[in-house]
Amino acid sequence: MWLLLLLCWAVLATSSFSVEPEVGEGGGAFRLPEVTHETFIAYKVLEVFPRGRRVVITCHSPQAPPPVTYSLWGGQGTEVAKKVVKTADPASFSINVTLKSRPDLLTYSCQAASPEGAHSASTKLQMYWELWTKPVSQLQANFTLLDRGSGPRVEISCQVSSGSPPITYSLVGKDGTVHTQQRPNYGQPAKFTFALTNKSTRLQCQAENDISVQFSPFKLVPPGQLPQGAVVVLGSSLISIAAVTCWLLAQAWWTR
Numbered sequence: 503m504w505l506l507l508l509l510c511w512a513v514l515a516t517s518s519f520s521v522e523p524e525v526g527e528g529g530g531a532f533r534l535p536e537v538t539h540e541t542f543i544a545y546k547v548l549e550v551f552p553r554g555r556r557v558v559i560t561c562h563s564p565q566a567p568p569p570v571t572y573s574l575w576g577g578q579g580t581e582v583a584k585k586v587v588k589t590a591d592p593a594s595f596s597i598n599v600t601l602k603s604r605p606d607l608l609t610y611s612c613q614a615a616s617p618e619g620a621h622s623a624s625t626k627l628q629m630y631w632e633l634w635t636k637p638v639s640q641l642q643a644n645f646t647l648l649d650r651g652s653g654p655r656v657e658i659s660c661q662v663s664s665g666s667p668p669i670t671y672s673l674v675g676k677d678g679t680v681h682t683q684q685r686p687n688y689g690q691p692a693k694f695t696f697a698l699t700n701k702s703t704r705l706q707c708q709a710e711n712d713i714s715v716q717f718s719p720f721k722l723v724p725p726g727q728l729p730q731g732a733v734v735v736l737g738s739s740l741i742s743i744a745a746v747t748c749w750l751l752a753q754a755w756w757t758r
Contacts, residue, residue, distance in 0.1 A: 539566040541614040543624040547688040550667045553601040557629065561612030562592035563622055570614050577609030577626075599629070637714035638665035643707040645721050654698045656723055660707035661691035662716065672708040676720060681705075700725050 541563040549556040561572040572593035574582045585593040599608055612624040640663035648655045660671045671692035673681045684692035692707075702725050707718040 539563045539614060539616060539620055539622045541566075541612050541622040541624040543610065543612045543627045545627060545629060547667055548596070550688065555599050555667075557597055557599055559595045559597065559610055559612075559627070560592045561595070561614065561624065563614035563616070564590070566614055566616040566620070566622070567618070570616055573613040573615075575611045575613060582610070635713065636664060636666040638662045638669060638709045638711050638716045640664070641707060641709045641716045641718050643718035643721065645705075645723065647724075648695075652697070655695055656698060658694045658705065658707065659691045660694075660709065660718070662709045665709070665711050666713060667711065669709055669711045672710070674706050674708050674717075676704040680708075698723070698725060 541561065543559065543561055545557050545559045547555050548558055559574060561574065563570055563572075568590060569586050569588040570593075571584065571586050573584045574595045576582050582597070583595050585595070587593050593612075608629045610627045610629070614622045614624075642659075642661055642663070644659045646657045646659075648657055658673060660673075662669060667688040668685055669688075670683060670685050672683045673694045675681060681696075682694055684694070686692050703723050704720040705723055706720045709716050
């Protein structure tokens with residue numbers, strides 16, 4: 503009996519009531535993963551001036567729980583602005599840039615801080631070359647035929663994938679005639695709509711900024727409805743043919 507009690511006491515003495523960390527594969531302890539949130543930065547040109555631009559920079563960390571504190575940092579490590587967003591929406595910062603600004607002054611980054619203490623920084627955004635010295639590229643032109651109550655029409659949408667603003671879009675004929683022009687907001691397509699005529703024509707889109715010009719391939723636009731005169735002539739011809747046919751049938755019936 504005493505031997506059994508001594509054995510129990512030895513087991514209790516070597517035991518510990520402290521909780522040890524669980525050991526994973528390779529002998530390492532399990533740890534909770536750190537919470538990280540990816541932060542994105544983007545910009546859009548709002549207004550175009552002869553030697554300047556008004557730009558809005560957006561910072562967004564979609565996975566971060568609100569409220570999120572967004573900080574906009576300049577290229578020289580200075581904090582430009584700070585906003586606290588209590589929703590899942592991005593933070594917007596409006597800035598004015600001029601042609602005299604150095605490239606390093608137009609370099610920005612965002613930092614997002616969540617209530618749980620997680621911090622995330624975006625990649626650096628360099629706007630200098632995008633704003634001032636980027637030619638138009640990858641012009642896309644889409645031709646769509648529309649059949650509405652006012653008659654058949656064609657809608658032409660023209661847009662480049664990139665290029666320094668302002669960008670002027672023109673609708674040009676085969677003979678070089680410029681039919682119409684548009685200068686939409688930066689990042690928006692130009693849309694031309696007109697009624698079809700009785701003749702087919704070839705048209706192309708032209709995109710131009712202060713650096714370069716680009717053309718889309720010519721597209722053949724088919725003719726629309728027949729003109730009224732042709733409809734009248736065609737209707738009269740059909741009536742004449744029907745009258746002659748009826749007269750011949752009547753003659754054949756009476757001769758039986």
